[in-house]
Amino acid sequence: MLVIGTGGREHALARALALDPSVGAVHVAPGNPGTATVARNHPVDPMDGASVADLAVELGADLVVVGPEAPLVAGVADAVTARGIACFGPSGAAARLEGSKAFAKDVMAAAGVPTARAFVCTTPEEAAAALDELGAPYVVKDDGLAAGKGVVVTEDRQAALDHAAGCEQVLIEEYLDGPEVSLFALCSWNETTGATVYPLQPAQDFKRIHDGDEGPNTGGMGAYTPLTWAPEGLVDEVLETVLQPTVDEMARRGTPFAGLLYAGLALTSRGTRVVEFNARFGDPETQPLLALLDSPLADLLVGAATGTLADVAPPAWKPGAAVAVVLASRGYPESSSSGEVIGGIAEAETVEGVHVIQAGTAPSGDDVVTAGGRVLAVVGLGEDVAAARATAYAGVGLVEFEGVQFRTDIAAGR
Numbered sequence: 295m296l297v298i299g300t301g302g303r304e305h306a307l308a309r310a311l312a313l314d315p316s317v318g319a320v321h322v323a324p325g326n327p328g329t330a331t332v333a334r335n336h337p338v339d340p341m342d343g344a345s346v347a348d349l350a351v352e353l354g355a356d357l358v359v360v361g362p363e364a365p366l367v368a369g370v371a372d373a374v375t376a377r378g379i380a381c382f383g384p385s386g387a388a389a390r391l392e393g394s395k396a397f398a399k400d401v402m403a404a405a406g407v408p409t410a411r412a413f414v415c416t417t418p419e420e421a422a423a424a425l426d427e428l429g430a431p432y433v434v435k436d437d438g439l440a441a442g443k444g445v446v447v448t449e450d451r452q453a454a455l456d457h458a459a460g461c462e463q464v465l466i467e468e469y470l471d472g473p474e475v476s477l478f479a480l481c482s483w484n485e486t487t488g489a490t491v492y493p494l495q496p497a498q499d500f501k502r503i504h505d506g507d508e509g510p511n512t513g514g515m516g517a518y519t520p521l522t523w524a525p526e527g528l529v530d531e532v533l534e535t536v537l538q539p540t541v542d543e544m545a546r547r548g549t550p551f552a553g554l555l556y557a558g559l560a561l562t563s564r565g566t567r568v569v570e571f572n573a574r575f576g577d578p579e580t581q582p583l584l585a586l587l588d589s590p591l592a593d594l595l596v597g598a599a600t601g602t603l604a605d606v607a608p609p610a611w612k613p614g615a616a617v618a619v620v621l622a623s624r625g626y627p628e629s630s631s632s633g634e635v636i637g638g639i640a641e642a643e644t645v646e647g648v649h650v651i652q653a654g655t656a657p658s659g660d661d662v663v664t665a666g667g668r669v670l671a672v673v674g675l676g677e678d679v680a681a682a683r684a685t686a687y688a689g690v691g692l693v694e695f696e697g698v699q700f701r702t703d704i705a706a707g708r
Contacts, residue, residue, distance in 0.1 A: 624697025
């Protein structure tokens with residue numbers, strides 16, 4: 295197995311694959327110090343499709359797993375499959391579901407998927423008219439990839455206009471009330487059986503940097519699963535009204551979607567609505583989800599990549615709960631510090647039920663140092679969410695680096 299990427303999602307994927315008895319070897323390109331503990335790292339640019347494909351051929355990889363969105367949108371999966379190697383991750387054409395929010399809205403409209411009313415704007419005048427039409431709170435989204443930080447939700451009309459002015463093209467959407475839920479689905483497609491969609495169990499992440507959902511959006515400061523408060527039948531409803539219609543519409547367009555489809559959902563007073571689609575595992579929800587997955591990960595990923603997912607048993611889950619708490623560097627999300635020595639990772643992992651997933655880290659001699667905004671995630675397991683949360687924060691208390699930021703309310707009250 296060859297996992298492509300540098301972050302926490304890739305460390306979590308590599309760790310789960312390394313624990314799978316059917317997997318003989320795990321490689322990561324380029325990886326981080328965390329992935330090096332469970333796999334062999336290779337210094338390959340994840341955006342260079344030809345180099346990724348060359349490495350896959352050299353290793354004799356049975357499967358390439360592309361973690362981040364940017365390589366998928368750039369067509370790295372296409373470069374790998376062109377060399378005859380199975381790849382988990384959609385084609386560049388299908389990854390437009392994440393790469394362009396305007397494209398995703400068009401697909402949802404054609405498929406009858408419930409989502410927020412929206413306007414695509416390219417000029418200040420169009421943005422101003424859309425803001426006035428929809429009213430506050432204002433929701434302004436960069437149309438392209440923005441690493442989870444391209445969205446502004448504000449009561450301040452001028453702040454909304456300023457964000458729009460900084461983007462070539464934006465979506466201005468109606469505000470969706472209610473809690474948000476992340477629902478991932480493994481997808482495969484072949485010409486005989488069509489699309490197969492296996493939803494995972496729902497999770498919830500926390501986007502704002504500070505407690506109480508205050509401060510700017512980040513790539514995610516923590517997540518947990520399961521959601522005991524989610525409405526009964528939510529997964530079946532979303533499969534029927536969102537996931538299956540979307541992959542069917544993508545196939546109808548001649549760009550079948552295979553890989554991981556992520557539906558960000560708002561459980562509004564008017565029903566379930568799609569906030570956004572992503573074309574890959576979300577970070578940090580992947581960390582607690584994979585910690586509870588009770589099925590061999592390799593079988594599911596290979597099935598999705600090769601169009602044979604229908605022949606694989608649907609995902610099964612361990613009892614209990616998992617909570618992930620992200621530790622970020624000083625200045626994040628506006629900036630990030632680097633080179634701060636990280637202590638306590640090994641100590642945290644001595645706590646029963648804790649493992650640490652590295653993201654923005656780098657080696658420095660015998661030390662591991664910070665090298666990005668979101669540095670690592672401490673994952674805690676427990677018999678329920680409260681117990682998993684207590685375990686995770688027990689681990690957090692043992693990790694230290696200068697300027698560390700983390701929320702103290704991940705999964706609180708659940």
